[in-house]
Amino acid sequence: MFDWNPILLTFKLALITTVILLVISIPLAYWLSNKKSKLKSIIEAIISLPLVLPPTVLGFYLLIAFSPNSSFGSFFSNYLGIDLAFSFTGLVIGSIIYSLPFMVQPILSGLNSLPKSLSEASFVLGKSKKTTLLKVLLPNIKHSVTTGIILAFAHTIGEFGVVLMIGGNIPNQTKVVSIAIYDEVESLNYSNAHIYSVFLLAVTFTILLIVYLRKNSNLTILK
Amino acid sequence: MIKFKFNKTIKYSNFELNVDFELQKGDFLSIYGESGAGKTTILRIISGLENADKGIINSNDSIWYNSESKINIKPQERKIGFVFQNNSLFPNMTVIKNLEFALEKNQSKSIISELIETIDLTKLKDRKIDSLSGGQRQKVALARALVQKPSLLLLDEPFSAIDDYNRLKLQDYILKIHHKYNLTTILVTHNLPEIFKLSNKVLKIKNGKVEAFGSPTELFLTQENNSTFKLLGTILSLNKEEGEYLIYILVSGNIINRLVSEKEFNKYTVGELIELSSSNFQPVLRKNIIL
Numbered sequence: 001m002f003d004w005n006p007i008l009l010t011f012k013l014a015l016i017t018t019v020i021l022l023v024i025s026i027p028l029a030y031w032l033s034n035k036k037s038k039l040k041s042i043i044e045a046i047i048s049l050p051l052v053l054p055p056t057v058l059g060f061y062l063l064i065a066f067s068p069n070s071s072f073g074s075f076f077s078n079y080l081g082i083d084l085a086f087s088f089t090g091l092v093i094g095s096i097i098y099s100l101p102f103m104v105q106p107i108l109s110g111l112n113s114l115p116k117s118l119s120e121a122s123f124v125l126g127k128s129k130k131t132t133l134l135k136v137l138l139p140n141i142k143h144s145v146t147t148g149i150i151l152a153f154a155h156t157i158g159e160f161g162v163v164l165m166i167g168g169n170i171p172n173q174t175k176v177v178s179i180a181i182y183d184e185v186e187s188l189n190y191s192n193a194h195i196y197s198v199f200l201l202a203v204t205f206t207i208l209l210i211v212y213l214r215k216n217s218n219l220t221i222l223k
Numbered sequence: 224m225i226k227f228k229f230n231k232t233i234k235y236s237n238f239e240l241n242v243d244f245e246l247q248k249g250d251f252l253s254i255y256g257e258s259g260a261g262k263t264t265i266l267r268i269i270s271g272l273e274n275a276d277k278g279i280i281n282s283n284d285s286i287w288y289n290s291e292s293k294i295n296i297k298p299q300e301r302k303i304g305f306v307f308q309n310n311s312l313f314p315n316m317t318v319i320k321n322l323e324f325a326l327e328k329n330q331s332k333s334i335i336s337e338l339i340e341t342i343d344l345t346k347l348k349d350r351k352i353d354s355l356s357g358g359q360r361q362k363v364a365l366a367r368a369l370v371q372k373p374s375l376l377l378l379d380e381p382f383s384a385i386d387d388y389n390r391l392k393l394q395d396y397i398l399k400i401h402h403k404y405n406l407t408t409i410l411v412t413h414n415l416p417e418i419f420k421l422s423n424k425v426l427k428i429k430n431g432k433v434e435a436f437g438s439p440t441e442l443f444l445t446q447e448n449n450s451t452f453k454l455l456g457t458i459l460s461l462n463k464e465e466g467e468y469l470i471y472i473l474v475s476g477n478i479i480n481r482l483v484s485e486k487e488f489n490k491y492t493v494g495e496l497i498e499l500s501s502s503n504f505q506p507v508l509r510k511n512i513i514l
Contacts, residue, residue: 120272121311121364123298125325126371135324139315 002192005172006180007199013088013176014156017095021103021152022145024096029107030133048101055098059165062094066166086168091176094162102151110144111137147211154207157200224248225375225407229268229278229288233261233431240264240431246424248374251401251408253422253439261431262411263308266377269409270305271298282375304368304376304406309384311364312352318363319348325370338366341403342396358389362396369400376401378410382417394420415443453500458493474499 028047032040050058065072066084076082076089084090114137122132138145160178167174169183177196184193228243240261246252254262267273269280271287274295280288287296312321322335339345342362347355355363361381368376378397382390398421401408412418418425418439425442427435435442456474463469468488471480491497 115310117307117309117311118313120298121305121307121367122313122324123272124270124301124303124305125367126299126302126327127324128299136313136315140313 006177010176014153017156018153025103033111050098055161059162062166091167094166095156098162099152099155102155103148106144106148110141226281229275231275238431251422252424253418254411254426256428260428270303304373306364306368306378306381308380314352325367342366358385376406376408452504458495
């Protein structure tokens with residue numbers, strides 16, 4: 001009997017994570033693009049950590065933070081009534097941190113590629129930073145923003161280590177496709193593992209293909 | 224009356240910018256000086272895009288900047304028209320959208336059709352910025368800077384990337400709008416004909432310091448430069464022909480040659496930049512220049 005729920009859960013997780021990441025990353029990247037302090041370097045380094053850190057390390061610290069014994073975890077369980085460890089909400093928070101560099105970096109490099117005179121021209125025309133960001137800067141880096149969206153979505157679909165550490169294997173809660181594959185292989189249920197794997201392979205390949213098609217077609221226009 | 228008096232240490236070029244001047248309404252000031260003398264920085268400080276270290280900027284009755292009483296009005300609130308050197312139009316919008324973006328809240332759109340007519344933009348209205356030439360872009364930038372009817376217009380070498388023909392045309396538009404809207408205009412330039420054509424006042428700066436301030440005539444048309452002239456030329460070729468030493472020099476698009484002694488001949492190399500001067504210069508004038 002093949003269970004479709006991990007697939008639905010994976011999409012739900014990736015969608016929610018991507019939307020929240022977009023909302024966080026745009027102001028964050030804008031702030032970073034205007035800063036030249038040491039603080040900027042520190043924050044950039046923190047954002048990029050998930051690129052190099054084994055997911056288990058991130059998962060381990062998140063698990064400790066999510067525990068009701070920690071101040072972060074107890075704040076959520078006492079004041080908001082949400083248990084973070086082994087829950088979908090916890091998974092969303094973990095995924096946001098895990099995929100943050102994939103959203104922030106493209107938007108940041110997009111913003112950095114724009115000439116400074118664009119925002120300055122908007123400022124002297126009396127427009128606020130918010131209006132300038134929304135009406136002038138973002139429309140001119142649409143390509144970078146969509147790259148960020150696609151990469152963050154794909155990266156969330158493919159996460160395994162962090163989910164395993166903080167989510168466990170609870171059906172409809174934390175059992176995403178990558179976990180389901182592990183689970184099926186463990187129980188020697190290879191045919192189901194194949195279906196899940198082919199599915200992940202197809203989805204992520206399609207997404208990356210879209211990214212590179214867009215990138216290369218853009219280059220030919222530039223030529 | 225607009226008063227500017229401020230200083231700022233320019234870190235990357237290691238000098239202090241120090242200016243102090245006043246303009247009356249309707250003045251057209253050219254800021255003249257070599258590259259890196261601090262011309263653009265002056266405009267940026269006036270507009271609030273950069274801060275001075277110390278000083279005051281007063282526009283009529285309002286204080287834009289006063290380091291002592293810690294007043295520093297944001298660029299958004301100074302109501303200045305600013306035309307940048309390049310790259311300031313928004314590529315995601317058409318020409319008309321660029322102009323409409325500049326409108327203030329509740330401002331009537333009538334100013335836009337008026338500007339489109341004054342600066343002859345009707346044909347370009349719906350074009351994307353990418354499809355415009357350098358000269359057309361600066362025309363649009365000029366129109367956009369005027370949408371909010373600023374009283375002060377700042378022009379940062381707006382003609383630097385434009386061919387001579389369009390340069391002259393754009394100068395005419397600038398003169399036209401300067402008078403039409405009774406503007407006070409400040410132009411950064413290192414082009415003398417531009418200064419004489421457009422401005423009634425010149426601020427000559429060198430390494431951040433004011434060298435002279437006055438009318439173009441006062442600053443440039445003094446007796447000493449009436450009969451002596453200096454030109455820069457590039458050595459194209461050093462030729463030894465039948466025992467004679469000839470240097471070929473490119474000066475303002477003309478190739479001229481000059482006989483020199485062997486000793487002098489050996490001093491020069493091809494490609495070298497040299498100065499040519501002559502006194503008691505009585506040139507023949509001709510009026511048939513077609514650009």
